[in-house]
Amino acid sequence: MRNRSLWIGFLLALGLGLSIALTQQQEVDPYKEAERQRELFRQTAGILPGELYAAQGEELFGQKRGSKNVSLEACDFGLGPGKLEGALTQLPRYFADTRRVEDLETRIVSCMVNLQGFKPEEIKRDDVKALTAFVASKSSEMPINVVPKTSQEIAMYNLGRELWYHRAGDRDMNCAICHDSYAGGKVRLSPVRSPRQGLSNEWPAYRFEADKLYTLQDRIAFCYESVSIHPPDHYSEPMIALSIYMLTEATKGKNKFTELPGFTR
Numbered sequence: 001m002r003n004r005s006l007w008i009g010f011l012l013a014l015g016l017g018l019s020i021a022l023t024q025q026q027e028v029d030p031y032k033e034a035e036r037q038r039e040l041f042r043q044t045a046g047i048l049p050g051e052l053y054a055a056q057g058e059e060l061f062g063q064k065r066g067s068k069n070v071s072l073e074a075c076d077f078g079l080g081p082g083k084l085e086g087a088l089t090q091l092p093r094y095f096a097d098t099r100r101v102e103d104l105e106t107r108i109v110s111c112m113v114n115l116q117g118f119k120p121e122e123i124k125r126d127d128v129k130a131l132t133a134f135v136a137s138k139s140s141e142m143p144i145n146v147v148p149k150t151s152q153e154i155a156m157y158n159l160g161r162e163l164w165y166h167r168a169g170d171r172d173m174n175c176a177i178c179h180d181s182y183a184g185g186k187v188r189l190s191p192v193r194s195p196r197q198g199l200s201n202e203w204p205a206y207r208f209e210a211d212k213l214y215t216l217q218d219r220i221a222f223c224y225e226s227v228s229i230h231p232p233d234h235y236s237e238p239m240i241a242l243s244i245y246m247l248t249e250a251t252k253g254k255n256k257f258t259e260l261p262g263f264t265r
C-alpha cells in the first residue's frame with residue numbers, strides 16, 4: 001500500500017515536472033535561448049564549440065597527410081590555391097579540375113583525394129566537418145554571393161529548384177510546403193525561413209540541442225529525416241543542388257552569413 005502511494009506520488013511529480021517543462025518550452029523564444037546557451041558556453045568554457053571544431057580543422061589543414069604526404073594549403077576553393085578569405089561566400093561553384101559543381105564539403109573531399117592522395121573510403125566524415133568549420137570561419141559574417149554563371153552551375157541550380165518543389169515520401173512533402181508557405185511563421189514551435197529570407201546562412205553550426213557540429217548537408221539531411229524521407233548521400237548531386245538553390249536565393253535576398261561556425265539549436 002505504502003509503496004503504491006509512493007509510486008503515485010512519483011508519477012504525479014513527474015507529470016507536474018513535465019507540464020512545467022512543456023509550458024516553459026512553449027514560452028522560450030528559440031533565438032533568445034540560443035543566445036543564452038552561447039553566453040553560457042562563453043562564460044563556463046571560454047570558447048564556443050564551433051571554434052573548437054574550427055581549431056581542429058585548422059590543424060588538419062596544415063598537416064602533411066595522405067599517401068602524397070602534403071597539406072591542404074594548395075587546395076583551391078575557387079579564389080586560387082590556399083585563398084580562404086571569403087571562399088565560402090561563392091560556393092557551390094564549378095571547378096574545371098574535377099569538372100563538377102562542388103560545395104565546400106565536397107571540395108574538401110576532392111582536395112583530400114586529388115591533392116593528398118586519400119582513397120575516398122579512407123576519409124573520415126569528422127575530419128571533413130572540422131575542415132569545413134575551419135574554412136567557413138574565413139567567411140564569417142560576409143555577404144553571400146552565389147550567382148550561377150556557367151552552364152553547369154545553372155543546371156545545378158535548376159536541379160535544386162526541382163528538388164525543392166518535388167513532393168516525396170508517405171506524407172507527400174517537399175521543402176516548399178514548410179519553408180515557403182510557412183516562412184515567417186512556425187512549424188512545431190520552430191520559426192521557419194524561406195531561402196530569400198536567408199535560410200542556410202548559419203552553417204556549419206554547432207547545434208546545442210544535438211551537441212554536435214552540423215554542416216549544411218547535415219542540416220538538409222535532418223529536414224529530410226524529419227518527414228521520414230531517406231536523405232541523399234553526402235557529396236551527392238542532390239545535396240549540392242539544394243545548397244546552390246538556397247544560397248542563390250539567399251544572395252537575391254541580400255543576406256549575409258552569421259558568425260561561422262554558427263551557434264544554433
Ligand code: HEC
Pocket residue numbers: 030164173174175176177178179187188190191192193198199200201202203219220223224226227242265
Ligand atoms: C515539415 C516541415 C519541413 C520540411 C518539409 C522541410 N523543412 Fe527545413 N526546416 C523546418 C524547420 C521547422 C526548421 C528549423 C527552424 C529552426 O530551428 O530555426 C528547418 C530548418 C532548415 C534549415 C536550417 C535553418 C536555417 O536557419 O538555416 C535548412 C537549411 C532547411 N531546413 C532546408 C530544408 C530543405 C532543403 C528541405 C527539403 C529537402 C526542407 N528543409 C524541408 C521544417 C521543414
